[in-house]
Amino acid sequence: DEPSEENLVEILKLVYGYDSFRDGQVDAIKMVLAGKSGVVVLPTGAGKSLCYQLPALILPGITLVVSPLVALMIDQLRQLPYVIRGGLLSSTQTPEEASESLMQLRQGGIKVLFVSPERFLNEDFVSTISSLSAISLVVIDEAHCISEWSHNFRPSFMRLRASLLRKTLNVRAVLAMTATATTTTLDAIMSALDIPSTNLIQKAQLRDNFHLSVSMVRNRMKDLLILIKSPPFAEVQSMIIYCKFQYETDQISRYLNDNNILAKSYHSGITAKERSYVQDLFNSNKIRVVVATVAFGMGLDKSDVGAVIHYSLPESLEEYVQEIGRAGRDGRLSYCHLFYDDETFFKLRSLMYSEGVDEYAVNKFLHEVFPADKSSCGKICSLIKESASRRFDMKEEVMLTLLTRLELGHVQYLQLLPQINATCTL
Ligand code: ADP
Numbered sequence: 461d462e463p464s465e466e467n468l469v470e471i472l473k474l475v476y477g478y479d480s481f482r483d484g485q486v487d488a489i490k491m492v493l494a495g496k497s498g499v500v501v502l503p504t505g506a507g508k509s510l511c512y513q514l515p516a517l518i519l520p521g522i523t524l525v526v527s528p529l530v531a532l533m534i535d536q537l538r539q540l541p542y543v544i545r546g547g548l549l550s551s552t553q554t555p556e557e558a559s560e561s562l563m564q565l566r567q568g569g570i571k572v573l574f575v576s577p578e579r580f581l582n583e584d585f586v587s588t589i590s591s592l593s594a595i596s597l598v599v600i601d602e603a604h605c606i607s608e609w610s611h612n613f614r615p616s617f618m619r620l621r622a623s624l625l626r627k628t629l630n631v632r633a634v635l636a637m638t639a640t641a642t643t644t645t646l647d648a649i650m651s652a653l654d655i656p657s658t659n660l661i662q663k664a665q666l667r668d669n670f671h672l673s674v675s676m677v678r679n680r681m682k683d684l685l686i687l688i689k690s691p692p693f694a695e696v697q698s699m700i701i702y703c704k705f706q707y708e709t710d711q712i713s714r715y716l717n718d719n720n721i722l723a724k725s726y727h728s729g730i731t732a733k734e735r736s737y738v739q740d741l742f743n744s745n746k747i748r749v750v751v752a753t754v755a756f757g758m759g760l761d762k763s764d765v766g767a768v769i770h771y772s773l774p775e776s777l778e779e780y781v782q783e784i785g786r787a788g789r790d791g792r793l794s795y796c797h798l799f800y801d802d803e804t805f806f807k808l809r810s811l812m813y814s815e816g817v818d819e820y821a822v823n824k825f826l827h828e829v830f831p832a833d834k835s836s837c838g839k840i841c842s843l844i845k846e847s848a849s850r851r852f853d854m855k856e857e858v859m860l861t862l863l864t865r866l867e868l869g870h871v872q873y874l875q876l877l878p879q880i881n882a883t884c885t886l
């Protein structure tokens with residue numbers, strides 16, 4: 461019989477000392493205990509490990525955890541509650557260490573075994589493991605490594621397919637876990653592991669009180685000033701402006717102060733004392749704007765930030781999502797604007813109009829603009845092609861491309877954001 465939710469909470473208290481489950485954990489645990497395979501997409505720090513640790517403790521057989529990095533495996537092994545006996549098998553071990561682990565496994569001394577994906581290429585390993593006690597669960601951590609489109613694709617993860625796990629190893633359930641998954645990556649994970657789309661557990665990563673807008677920069681600082689002095693930004697009391705470079709934050713902060721907008725810059729080039737001084741001024745509403753690099757925001761505890769402006773493109777969509785997430789924690793509608801610079805625009809334009817559309821070049825370029833997300837490049841290319849043949853205004857096209865990229869690449873974000881208003885300010 462599968463334990464009830466009350467039973468699970470009791471076990472949670474006993475084993476971990478926690479009072480309650482976090483969002484998504486119970487769903488994942490129940491799914492696995494019912495013998496179903498699934499995918500768990502939860503942000504870093506949300507508590508994904510517990511989703512396999514508890515089932516591993518309860519299920520009769522062993523649990524294999526596949527992880528892309530030995531360091532991650534060692535970390536997770538250390539974090540196992542003491543009642544769950546763990547072991548490790550990686551390609552960096554000596555043959556003696558490896559056979560020691562296997563012996564322990566054979567004698568029933570290991571409940572959770574951490575293995576590197578390369579192990580599954582080894583016939584000996586596969587036959588040994590399949591002759592052992594039943595494998596109740598295989599966990600694939602950082603499962604986005606399965607997708608060729610993901611930024612850290614690992615060819616050895618390709619071996620981890622439903623046919624091997626279900627048929628050869630006779631595994632009862634497979635649990636794929638990741639913090640970052642575009643729709644393309646999710647599709648790849650689910651088809652490789654033969655997981656039905658209904659078995660996806662994904663919790664909101666973003667609130668729905670953002671108004672997003674994008675515009676091309678013509679005259680950098682002036683454009684910024686105009687934006688801040690126009691509604692709705694003019695009415696916003698506290699805002700953050702993100703820049704790529706430290707010197708930019710100083711320059712913009714000076715410019716804003718010259719224009720009667722109280723601002724301070726924040727980056728890792730100033731002392732810790734100055735940094736906490738700026739944060740205090742911001743928290744107590746003594747300044748209106750913090751002009752910062754990526755260094756600002758972690759541990760920021762201010763709920764009424766009303767706007768986040770990106771003066772330059774963030775390094776990745778993940779970074780973007782994290783940074784706009786600092787606005788509107790009080791639940792009020794907040795405004796997020798992203799400036800798209802001329803250089804990027806001209807580069808993209810020349811790629812689009814030199815000799816038709818060079819898909820490879822556009823792909824490469826988009827990858828440079830958003831290094832952490834390759835998934836939607838193909839779709840973007842065909843969109844550019846399409847719009848090029850329709851002879852849209854070029855600027856509009858670039859805006860559309862960027863917005864479409866935001867939409868296509870991260871459909872799941874938009875699904876979480878029903879009220880999103882991706883406006884195009886030209
Ligand atoms: P992830 O793998 O999703 O990044 P972890 O599994 O490493 O996150 O968990 C992050 C932290 O949250 C750990 O310190 C873990 O002990 C803690 N944690 C997990 N679940 C709970 C819970 N239900 N209550 C309190 N803390 C939890």
Ligand code: MG
Nearest residue numbers: 505508509601
């Ligand atoms: Mg983890």
